[in-house]
Amino acid sequence: MKGREMHINKLVLSGVFGVSLIITACSDQGSQQTGIANPVGEKADVIQLSYDPEKYTKGLELYQGACASCHGKQGEGALNWQQKATQGKAKPPPLNGTGHAWHHPMHILKGVVRNGTARLGGNMPAWKDKLTDEQIQNILYWMQSQWPKEIYNAWYLNNQEALRNRARGKK
Numbered sequence: 001m002k003g004r005e006m007h008i009n010k011l012v013l014s015g016v017f018g019v020s021l022i023i024t025a026c027s028d029q030g031s032q033q034t035g036i037a038n039p040v041g042e043k044a045d046v047i048q049l050s051y052d053p054e055k056y057t058k059g060l061e062l063y064q065g066a067c068a069s070c071h072g073k074q075g076e077g078a079l080n081w082q083q084k085a086t087q088g089k090a091k092p093p094p095l096n097g098t099g100h101a102w103h104h105p106m107h108i109l110k111g112v113v114r115n116g117t118a119r120l121g122g123n124m125p126a127w128k129d130k131l132t133d134e135q136i137q138n139i140l141y142w143m144q145s146q147w148p149k150e151i152y153n154a155w156y157l158n159n160q161e162a163l164r165n166r167a168r169g170k171k
């Protein structure tokens with residue numbers, strides 16, 4: 001468990017904090033009236049906040065079939081998710097913006113869903129043999145549509161930084 005936490009922390013530390021000052025500068029886009037963001041454009045660096053009902057509907061359907069049994073119908077997570085379950089494994093955290101999924105850039109979120117966390121000592125199943133990348137993207141699209149806009153914006157800036165770091169060859 002420790003190893004996993006350290007692993008994730010290392011990946012998300014850069015850029016999560018210290019973004020609050022600029023958050024207000026990049027708020028009010030049209031879609032925020034609907035609360036539905038579009039974080040999964042073809043190119044990650046042209047991510048737009050926009051309303052895409054088709055992706056939303058597909059993502060929601062897939063989410064209900066594959067993820068809701070553990071993460072809750074609205075992504076609210078397991079009851080008392082912050083307490084470890086009996087075997088010392090994590091309970092399913094919320095995905096609705098009240099947990100820490102927003103700390104993770106898109107490539108990490110996709111990796112968690114594709115590969116699960118068993119190899120890191122966690123309980124999240126791997127989905128790469130059951131869902132296509134596009135399906136996973138649509139689910140994550142739906143997930144992010146549930147986030148409050150401040151959370152989404154903080155994620156967005158963090159994700160931009162992760163993309164820049166990756167482009168420069170850093171992990």
Ligand code: HEC
Nearest residue numbers: 066067070090091092093099100101113117122123124139
């Ligand atoms: C059998 C229960 C279970 C199912 C089904 C499940 N998850 Fe999870 N998920 C977990 C657990 C437990 C964790 C915490 C993993 C850990 O800490 O090792 C987790 C973690 C995550 C995280 C990381 C969250 C964070 O705060 O870092 C994401 C994202 C996620 N799951 C998405 C999904 C999606 C999308 C689906 C459906 C395709 C799904 N999960 C299906 C149990 C599940």
